[in-house]
Amino acid sequence: MPREQALKPSPRRRKQALAIAPVPINVGMLPNLLGYNVRRAQIALWRDLARSLGEVKVRPAEFSMMVLVDSNPGIAQIELANQLDVDKATIVGLVDQLQRQKWAVRKQSTVDRRRQGIYLTALGQRELRRLEQTMIEHEARFTRLFSSEELTQLFAYLRRIHP
């Protein structure tokens, strides 16, 4: 039962002889940690996505940002930071990156000239359509491991972790 095991620290120290590590490896407390399993799941997902994306690599954070900018043309950097739960400096770096790739631009808002918004370029929109397609195929390779009920449950659990 993960809960009980997760609360139990790994066994006290054995003598540290200079011996070869036993095979199979003793993985200690790791498999019973929620954080470890979430991170391993994230690594597996990221590896599959990176492979699927081919030449043009896009980090998950960049993809998320493109989706948000696409759905909210003129969105402010601070809104992106809030929405994606990352700090402003990270967002500025990501927008710079998208701008270098000519996928996004920063423009003054026509409604409030003190305000700068972010917009996808036509090139960025085309790229996002391609990415969305890749993303859908990538997602399907994992979601098909679950029944519809299980998937609903998994989503609910993950949202409980990130409220």
Add this chain to the structure above:
Amino acid sequence: MPREQALKPSPRRRKQALAIAPVPINVGMLPNLLGYNVRRAQIALWRDLARSLGEVKVRPAEFSMMVLVDSNPGIAQIELANQLDVDKATIVGLVDQLQRQKWAVRKQSTVDRRRQGIYLTALGQRELRRLEQTMIEHEARFTRLFSSEELTQLFAYLRRIHP
């Protein structure tokens, strides 16, 4: 139902007027992506852990490595890479980092002199005991969001994603 929604691309482009982004933000396809939810959960977990660790910051990968080295004194870098599902270069960087902090050392194996193994120092072991305690408290803040049955299920789901 996440599965159906995840497979549906975001609605086709609306006119991109230079207007302020609507509030609340339209999050497009993101909430229905498994990858997005796993990443958000990972960010929430990491933020809580970073806060709990206080002055001495340790990345999740470093912690995992220390647990493995502690449980397998003399483990080889390649075994760490395989076990943690990251590339060898990343492991070399992490071991360098632990060595700079005097938490770990690389030593020639007494059994096979061609082989170099990684060992925690006494300082590294003390640090790991402290980290484990922090980790257990950090984990509990999340695991208590779930019943024992739910937690068992969540672990099983996550392991299905990272086999």
